[in-house]
Amino acid sequence: MANWNEQGLLHMRAGEHEEALRCFSKAVQEQPEDPAGYINIGTVLAAAGEEEKALDCFRQALALDERAAAAYYGIGTVHYKREQFAQAKDMFERALQLGLNDADTHFMLGMSLLRLEMPRLALPYLQRAAELNETDAEALFQLGLCLAHLEYVEEAKRYFEKTIALQPGHADAYYNLGVIYAYQDDWEAARDWFAAALDAKPDHLLAGYGKKLMEKRLAP
Template sequence: MDKNQSGIEFMKEGKLDLAAEAFHDAINENPDDPVAYINFGNVLALAGSDDKALAFYNKAITLDENAATAYYGAGTLYYSQERYEEAKKCFELAIKKGLDTTDNYFMLGTTLMILEQSTKALPYLQRCVELNPSDAEAIYQYGLCLAQLKMVEDAKTQFEKCVEIEPNHADAYYNLGMAYALQDNGEKAIEMFEKALEIQPDHEYTRNAMKHIEVIEE
């Protein structure tokens, strides 16, 4: 087993020190291999050494400008640091360089949502759901995007799929309630809000929405 593969196995086992050592050896053996730098960057990211991880991702990109997973790795770090414009650019480059994965589409879609670019986010979240139709969180984010674009009935469909897969998804029930409220179905909206509160009694958005609905009902 080569050093990169050994390091990956150590990472799976949570042995980050041994993984770092293996990737360090891989770099020494082949200093022009971008994969080893990406792997070392992944270990550093898991260890919370963001700046060092970025340096390794950038080194991989210097060696191979088409190193798609390096762009993705850098994007996740920028995202965690709330540097969303930089994260967006990295995720877009990862796709351009050929990274066709649910994780990358999800991260780009959610980043665009945060940047209030829902129209741009929609196809990426849709693609993510197409690739993994059992991912409750991806389905939820796709529904949220549809809701923001005022495609309420389509959003409802996605929120319903989400709670079928993840019955304890309070946010999905809250948004289902909001969708029904927008369609003037107060009774169904309250039913959804009550389910959200059963799951998460301190869900403030739901409590506020319930008060508003009750006022209207009166």
């Protein structure tokens, strides 16, 4: 028997959403009691912006198996996209409790807590996400932001530098390094980091303002 879920996942990773949906639909037809097909269809629909249909699929999966962790994760991503961060947090927590202990789940739970202005609670989840996927530049950057919010400045600096090492065009990482050096009264270094942010993203308004401010401070 063809493994339609596996074939669908291959199409999904290749960005071939229609083919992915066709395979996942066949998986559901052949194994209607298996929640995986519904979860996979929901994931594709959510990525395509069909959020209500996606939620229906995730709920169908949970009707079949109330411990289907990936369905809670899927519902959480829809809530997060809708800026319903408290509901998103609850769903990601449930997914973790049920064993979905991957980098994405930790990251999304951490981000939900950050959006709820709870950086101290977000910190361990963002740290775990960065540990589980050391090459995820965005996870490293968000961990840096969280550390900066909590005034762990030297640690934040380290993660912004790691972000740039992985993604040299990450303008916001350059900008935040500029902020840190300005905070430490190292105006020359701050100016250079703001300039680097502008090189990466010429319309970065905050970096432009920061660079002008540092140039005024450095003027004789």
